[in-house]
């Protein structure tokens with residue numbers, strides 16, 4: 258401290274202005290969105306695309322056409338004094354064949370694994386996806402198990418809350434039941450994920466590496482579409498710097 262002061266004639270003044278600059282930089286850093294790559298997984302027709310549509314546009318389409326080409330959507334969300342920008346990767350129906358390339362979830366910081374709470378088989382499928390994520394994805398990935406179609410629970414529930422909650426607890430997952438149709442608890446999925454992600458670590462890492470993207474968006478085009486079928490070997494940016 259004293260060494261710094263003697264090194265600079267305007268030591269006191271510059272250290273206080275440096276502190277002010279640091280505070281301003283910190284405030285600025287908080288304003289800068291922290292990008293979080295989030296992938297959706299789960300059996301076809303459980304409502305993955307509908308959950309995203311509800312979260313991003315606050316809409317619901319009754320007979321939603323299956324996603325053509327994979328969608329890449331973004332949505333910002335504020336948590337305390339931080340802004341999180343979710344980069345959401347929705348599938349193009351490859352989940353029907355369980356053929357999602359690992360590049361889809363590579364580098365994801367978060368995953369929503371959805372099932373349809375009227376269909377017990379879809380919970381089994383969700384468990385298989387969780388296993389795959391735990392085996393292949395980033396070891397710190399935050400996974401939320403979501404039982405969708407809560408609006409049908411009173412008439413057609415096939416999976417009890419207790420069963421799914423117990424499985425989520427033993428596997429270390431967040432767990433929520435939600436309805437893309439009514440919107441109930443959809444925001445909560447993303448808020449709970451944001452709370453569990455080590456945002457400070459993520460922001461610091463981004464600053465260190467100078468990365469601005471959640472990584473893995475190497476296949477994203479300006480149209481917001483990504484080709485998930487592309488060869489993973491070719492999926493990195495030209496500088497090979499797509500991974501974070």
Ligand SMILES: Nc1nc2c(ncn2[C@@H]2O[C@H](COP(=O)(O)OP(=O)(O)O)[C@@H](O)[C@H]2O)c(=O)[nH]1
Pocket residue numbers: 299300301302303304305306307308318319320321322323324405406407408409435436437438439
């Ligand atoms: N009742 C009800 N239907 C839903 C809900 N979410 C999605 N759906 C319907 O389920 C079907 C499949 O939805 P979609 O989002 O395409 O599923 P995805 O294949 O997992 O992306 C569509 O007909 C949706 O309208 C929900 O919360 N409640």
Ligand SMILES: [Mg+2]
Pocket residue numbers: 305306307323324347348350
């Ligand atoms: Mg879909």
